[in-house]
Each structure stands twice: as C-alpha cells, then as structure tokens.
Amino acid sequence: MQLAKDLRAMVEDVIKCWSNLEELASFGMARHGYGQTDVGYGVTYKEDLDPGDALLPEGCVEIYGGFGKEFEVVIPETTYLDILANILRRNGLDEATDGVATTSAKLAAGGSAVSRAISVMPWLSGWAGSTPKCAVPSICSYGPASS
Numbered sequence: 001m002q003l004a005k006d007l008r009a010m011v012e013d014v015i016k017c018w019s020n021l022e023e024l025a026s027f028g029m030a031r032h033g034y035g036q037t038d039v040g041y042g043v044t045y046k047e048d049l050d051p052g053d054a055l056l057p058e059g060c061v062e063i064y065g066g067f068g069k070e071f072e073v074v075i076p077e078t079t080y081l082d083i084l085a086n087i088l089r090r091n092g093l094d095e096a097t098d099g100v101a102t103t104s105a106k107l108a109a110g111g112s113a114v115s116r117a118i119s120v121m122p123w124l125s126g127w128a129g130s131t132p133k134c135a136v137p138s139i140c141s142y143g144p145a146s147s
Contacts (some may be wrong), residue, residue: 056074
C-alpha cells in the first residue's frame with residue numbers, strides 16, 4: 001500500500017535528521033522524544049508534553065516535520081520503534097537494535113488498545129490525501145497538520 005510506504009518514509013526522514021543513531025536508540029529505550037531544531041523534525045512522547053498541551057492517545061507518539069515539508073502524525077509507539085530498529089539494523093548497530101526491538105516487543109506484549117487495533121486493521125485505510133493527524137482511525141480523526 002502506497003500510503004504505508006509514505007508514512008514509513010516520513011518516520012525514516014524524522015529519524016535520519018538526528019546525527020547520532022545510538023543516541024536515538026537510547027531515547028527510544030527510555031521512551032523519550034527529541035527535536036532537531038535546525039530542520040524542525042522530531043518525535044514527541046506523551047511524557048514530553050507540558051500540562052495543558054493536547055494529549056496523545058495512550059501508546060502513541062507524534063512524529064513531526066517542518067520547514068517546507070510540514071506534517072504531524074500520531075502513530076503507535078511500537079511502529080516508530082520498529083522502524084527505528086530497522087534503521088539501526090541496516091547501520092550495523094546490533095546492540096542498539098536489540099534494545100529498541102526488546103522495548104517495542106514489551107510494549108506490544110502489554111496489549112494496549114492501540115497495538116490491538118493496529119494488529120487487526122490495515123494501515124491508514126481510507127486516507128484521502130490530507131496529512132493524517134492520527135494513524136489510528138478508531139482513536140482520532142484525519143486532518144491537515146495544525147498551524
């Protein structure tokens with residue numbers, strides 16, 4: 001499905017904007033977000049938000065990109081971690097890959113509503129061309145990135 005490939009490419013772009021993959025692995029294992037201010041790309045975890053910020057659904061992270069390729073997408077944390085682990089593996093960072101993959105597996109085994117929903121529905125079915133605000137239709141709706 002083309003849309004799933006596009007979403008994967010967005011996540012990979014966000015990951016590639018950080019210069020130190022081992023540092024990203026440690027952020028992922030600690031379930032901590034990051035932001036690359038030079039290009040405006042990053043990942044936000046629920047715990048990174050300030051009181052009063054919009055809440056993220058349980059088990060999700062927000063990936064975002066700015067400065068010409070603006071998007072905000074809420075995806076399951078396990079999806080982000082699995083893509084990160086794949087990039088770590090492709091770069092020969094076996095220990096970091098194992099740590100991130102283990103974190104993802106533990107989260108998936110926890111059986112959150114998000115991981116159950118993703119396991120039984122195709123990625124982003126019905127998306128009609130606008131940037132998805134959420135990749136889990138049962139939790140929130142699609143829409144353009146907020147300004």
